[in-house]
Amino acid sequence: MSPRRRDAEGTAAARAERRAELLGAAAEVFASRGYSATTVREVADAAGILGGSLYYHFDSKESMADEILSTFLNEMWASYDQVLAADLGARETLEALIAASFRSIDRHRPAVVLYQNESKHLATSPRFDYLLDSQRRFEEMWLSLLERGAREGAFRADLDVGLIYRFIRDTVWVAATWYQRGGRLTADEIATQYLAMVLEGIGTPPAH
Amino acid sequence: MSPRRRDAEGTAAARAERRAELLGAAAEVFASRGYSATTVREVADAAGILGGSLYYHFDSKESMADEILSTFLNEMWASYDQVLAADLGARETLEALIAASFRSIDRHRPAVVLYQNESKHLATSPRFDYLLDSQRRFEEMWLSLLERGAREGAFRADLDVGLIYRFIRDTVWVAATWYQRGGRLTADEIATQYLAMVLEGIGTPPAH
Amino acid sequence: MSPRRRDAEGTAAARAERRAELLGAAAEVFASRGYSATTVREVADAAGILGGSLYYHFDSKESMADEILSTFLNEMWASYDQVLAADLGARETLEALIAASFRSIDRHRPAVVLYQNESKHLATSPRFDYLLDSQRRFEEMWLSLLERGAREGAFRADLDVGLIYRFIRDTVWVAATWYQRGGRLTADEIATQYLAMVLEGIGTPPAH
Amino acid sequence: MSPRRRDAEGTAAARAERRAELLGAAAEVFASRGYSATTVREVADAAGILGGSLYYHFDSKESMADEILSTFLNEMWASYDQVLAADLGARETLEALIAASFRSIDRHRPAVVLYQNESKHLATSPRFDYLLDSQRRFEEMWLSLLERGAREGAFRADLDVGLIYRFIRDTVWVAATWYQRGGRLTADEIATQYLAMVLEGIGTPPAH
DNA sequence: CATGAATGAGTGTTCATTCAT
DNA sequence: AATGAATGAACACTCATTCAT
Incomplete structure (x- = not known):
């Protein structure tokens, strides 16, 4: 396995892991406050980042x-x-x-x-x-x-x-x-x- | 006794009845769309009046x-x-x-x-x-x-x-x-x- | 012509007039700043109302x-x-x-x-x-x-x-x-x- | 002389050339989409790099x-x-x-x-x-x-x-x-x- | 009672920009 | 040189609410 491939896999995996982390936080907040009543900022707060940053990961x-x-x-x-x-x-x-x-x-x-x-x-x-x-x-x-x-x-x-x-x-x-x-x-x-x-x-x- | 006064006489009961009507419509919409996801306008639409008019009846x-x-x-x-x-x-x-x-x-x-x-x-x-x-x-x-x-x-x-x-x-x-x-x-x-x-x-x- | 009709026409006309007013202001601002570079707030400012109020008149x-x-x-x-x-x-x-x-x-x-x-x-x-x-x-x-x-x-x-x-x-x-x-x-x-x-x-x- | 050094030697010229390339792409996109309506990412896409990378070349x-x-x-x-x-x-x-x-x-x-x-x-x-x-x-x-x-x-x-x-x-x-x-x-x-x-x-x- | 125009705080989203790697 | 994750201000738009009529 070349270092390039190793890196590529590493970042792909890291990205997937980050998504999973963020989705975990989001699910928790959606579940406890309700989807509509939850603001994107609340999700972001729970994940320790700013509202806009979520849009780097999700549409x-x-x-x-x-x-x-x-x-x-x-x-x-x-x-x-x-x-x-x-x-x-x-x-x-x-x-x-x-x-x-x-x-x-x-x-x-x-x-x-x-x-x-x-x-x-x-x-x-x-x-x-x-x-x-x-x-x-x-x-x-x-x-x-x-x-x-x-x-x-x-x-x-x-x-x-x-x-x-x-x-x-x-x-x-x-x-x-x-x-x-x-x-x-x-x-x-x-x-x-x-x-x-x-x-x-x-x-x-x-x-x- | 003018019709106006006749109305006025029944005011308290009529008002309560109207409130009940409006609350019925509101409950239906809240239940089907969710409270947060429901707009006051949707409630008003369901009651056949305009959004602002609800505030004559409710705070x-x-x-x-x-x-x-x-x-x-x-x-x-x-x-x-x-x-x-x-x-x-x-x-x-x-x-x-x-x-x-x-x-x-x-x-x-x-x-x-x-x-x-x-x-x-x-x-x-x-x-x-x-x-x-x-x-x-x-x-x-x-x-x-x-x-x-x-x-x-x-x-x-x-x-x-x-x-x-x-x-x-x-x-x-x-x-x-x-x-x-x-x-x-x-x-x-x-x-x-x-x-x-x-x-x-x-x-x-x-x-x- | 019944008063009802007179009223209905009056408000319809008034509404159209207001729209025209607002569109005039909007056109002016769009033309001078460019459509993309113009914010809705700037349009509203030019019309003397608040940003959100435009959405009562336009989608x-x-x-x-x-x-x-x-x-x-x-x-x-x-x-x-x-x-x-x-x-x-x-x-x-x-x-x-x-x-x-x-x-x-x-x-x-x-x-x-x-x-x-x-x-x-x-x-x-x-x-x-x-x-x-x-x-x-x-x-x-x-x-x-x-x-x-x-x-x-x-x-x-x-x-x-x-x-x-x-x-x-x-x-x-x-x-x-x-x-x-x-x-x-x-x-x-x-x-x-x-x-x-x-x-x-x-x-x-x-x-x- | 290693290839790396050869590159380094031509740095000033190479840098100017890269800038010109990037500016060419930027001008094209600005012209076709309009400056305000163009995002920095679109410029970067046209140049085949990522948005943030442009800031290495331009303020x-x-x-x-x-x-x-x-x-x-x-x-x-x-x-x-x-x-x-x-x-x-x-x-x-x-x-x-x-x-x-x-x-x-x-x-x-x-x-x-x-x-x-x-x-x-x-x-x-x-x-x-x-x-x-x-x-x-x-x-x-x-x-x-x-x-x-x-x-x-x-x-x-x-x-x-x-x-x-x-x-x-x-x-x-x-x-x-x-x-x-x-x-x-x-x-x-x-x-x-x-x-x-x-x-x-x-x-x-x-x-x- | 109800309208309709307006408010203003807040929402999801975008985007120029930064920076550690 | 370039990446990619994050920032934070700003944006278009929504909506509960107000109020003169």
């Missing part, structure tokens, strides 16, 4: 949100696809998907919050069409899993599937608003308890 | 949000207090609270969305301190109910109470983002199915 | 330039069309067109300057396509007139027509950069002398 | 314009002075000056465009006072030539001298906006035809 505020969200979604789908490829039973698939989701929250908490709060608003711009695509694919995946589970006897068949879908979807993702790494419970512990609640309910079985 | 954009939220919270707490005053068993109380919550969503959907999405942001201003108070009271109420239920054997005791609290809280309120009056399911039907899920889970009991 | 800086230019071009072409419709001889047509041009300069001096200095730059945006259209029509009109004049013996035939075209075009329009109403010479006097120069030259005939 | 954007304009004006005046020193008759002087002007356009087209479009704007800064000086000298030169020509019978005496001055000035310099080296007509051919137009006009003599 616009929107493109920061774009990169934050697409990075998160790509990783999330990669982990979902791995689960789906394993071809497990309905119940095991559900368990694996929920665990994967909480791991996503653990790794991308601010991005998840941003996604939840602003995707509807952002999706009005064509550049964010992939948000709707992802949402559609997500819904299809869950609905078909829940229907299959009901058919196979893994899940109760007396509940509205659309309602269950929303129930699970909301339950999982909203956790991003309060989850914090290093808190009382780890992401895996939360996943386990969530699964217990979702599958068995919080009520005690009626006595005979 | 500021903030005060509209204030009135929307406090109206909703007052009504919500009135219904909760009624439930609590009935002194039911833990399970029955939970059922009644959830039913009351879905009825709140039915009556104040945009306000609930606004509350969920923006209360954190708005609460930085002292005028919205009551949001935090309400939240605190809400948490206390649920935690004590869940603890009592666990003690009394109505609820499982092996789950983290704080987690259950968040689980229920999120599950219920997020529904405001997709619920629509006159949709496939009524608020009461949704409440019933939610209760089934929350209490019994979606899984089928393991065979012996 | 953007660009739309001000647009309205200034299209108003000027419309009026210019109206006067040209009148000349062309009269179906005069080549020489008389040329005289009438040049007189009309100087009258345009008299009435729209800043707009002409703006047109000359910035149309190339502005025409990169599709909204200004009409500038290119106008330019093309202008060139065709002049070339066909000059060719006809050469054929009919009204103009010398030994000169390059394209060159004459540019010569006349530039000569006339550049005058907008120094012309001032109420100066030593009226627009008509300038037109007369320009015509003398263009038709007969500034040299004295060679003695026999 | 500021303004100093580039300065050097472009003063180089052009110095050369132009050198050629004018040569003409004036020859002490020709009025008509021959005019012919020689116009020919020299078109040769200037041929050699410094972008600089001439820049001069025409931006000198008024730039002249607000004291560093560009020489632009006004040049303009004044230019006007004096032409006015005295035209007056002398009128006195001596070389030029018509029935036209406004100030008008003729502007007529010639504009006619000549505006050509820089459309002239291109290697086009249909050479600079000398254009000069010849321009002189024919200016001296004899485009009209045919009235028949007796």
Whole structure:
């Protein structure tokens, strides 16, 4: 490897790293203050630079949100696809998907919050069409899993599937608003308890 | 009595009614576009008047949000207090609270969305301190109910109470983002199915 | 005519008048400082209002330039069309067109300057396509007139027509950069002398 | 002697050459986009380097314009002075000056465009006072030539001298906006035809 | 009650310029 | 000589708010 190549790689990597740093700061601020209510200057402050300097790295505020969200979604789908490829039973698939989701929250908490709060608003711009695509694919995946589970006897068949879908979807993702790494419970512990609640309910079985 | 005077006579009631109309429009727009992303002009457009005219009725954009939220919270707490005053068993109380919550969503959907999405942001201003108070009271109420239920054997005791609290809280309120009056399911039907899920889970009991 | 209609007309007219006022100020500043080098604030200052207030009347800086230019071009072409419709001889047509041009300069001096200095730059945006259209029509009109004049013996035939075209075009329009109403010479006097120069030259005939 | 040292030896000349290269690119871009509308980055792009790198060679954007304009004006005046020193008759002087002007356009087209479009704007800064000086000298030169020509019978005496001055000035310099080296007509051919137009006009003599 | 013109602080963005490497 | 990251002032534009009518 020639020194030239070494340098080129070094700066390309350094640039990518800097972008990641800045996007991390941006995601944090967007998540806590809301995308619209956040000023570019606040993002820059959080990153320790001046407002204008962000534009050396990014085209616009929107493109920061774009990169934050697409990075998160790509990783999330990669982990979902791995689960789906394993071809497990309905119940095991559900368990694996929920665990994967909480791991996503653990790794991308601010991005998840941003996604939840602003995707509807952002999706009005064509550049964010992939948000709707992802949402559609997500819904299809869950609905078909829940229907299959009901058919196979893994899940109760007396509940509205659309309602269950929303129930699970909301339950999982909203956790991003309060989850914090290093808190009382780890992401895996939360996943386990969530699964217990979702599958068995919080009520005690009626006595005979 | 001239028509002018006739109008004047009804002024107080008419004014209140107009305010309610305008707040309804405002809540709808705030909920769908987000409070920060909504301009006063958009609210005015939705109400069929010009931007400046809103200031005859309200002091500021903030005060509209204030009135929307406090109206909703007052009504919500009135219904909760009624439930609590009935002194039911833990399970029955939970059922009644959830039913009351879905009825709140039915009556104040945009306000609930606004509350969920923006209360954190708005609460930085002292005028919205009551949001935090309400939240605190809400948490206390649920935690004590869940603890009592666990003690009394109505609820499982092996789950983290704080987690259950968040689980229920999120599950219920997020529904405001997709619920629509006159949709496939009524608020009461949704409440019933939610209760089934929350209490019994979606899984089928393991065979012996 | 009902009072309502009177009012409606009154405010519509008042609004148009205000726009015209502001556009007059804008044209003046654009012409003297250059469009790009002019800030919106400078325009507003010249109009005696604040920068933001301009946006109550106009969508953007660009739309001000647009309205200034299209108003000027419309009026210019109206006067040209009148000349062309009269179906005069080549020489008389040329005289009438040049007189009309100087009258345009008299009435729209800043707009002409703006047109000359910035149309190339502005025409990169599709909204200004009409500038290119106008330019093309202008060139065709002049070339066909000059060719006809050469054929009919009204103009010398030994000169390059394209060159004459540019010569006349530039000569006339550049005058907008120094012309001032109420100066030593009226627009008509300038037109007369320009015509003398263009038709007969500034040299004295060679003695026999 | 190493190649490095060989380079170093030629440093002063090499540096001057590089400056000239960069100024050539800058002049081209300034002329085509307008000075204000041109960014330093665009200049650098045209030169194949990065924006910041220009500042190794020049103090500021303004100093580039300065050097472009003063180089052009110095050369132009050198050629004018040569003409004036020859002490020709009025008509021959005019012919020689116009020919020299078109040769200037041929050699410094972008600089001439820049001069025409931006000198008024730039002249607000004291560093560009020489632009006004040049303009004044230019006007004096032409006015005295035209007056002398009128006195001596070389030029018509029935036209406004100030008008003729502007007529010639504009006619000549505006050509820089459309002239291109290697086009249909050479600079000398254009000069010849321009002189024919200016001296004899485009009209045919009235028949007796 | 409502209008419509204006305000002025603030927003996202641009860009000439600097400077360590 | 040139890079590339950063600066900071300025820009076009937005918007909550005011107020005379």
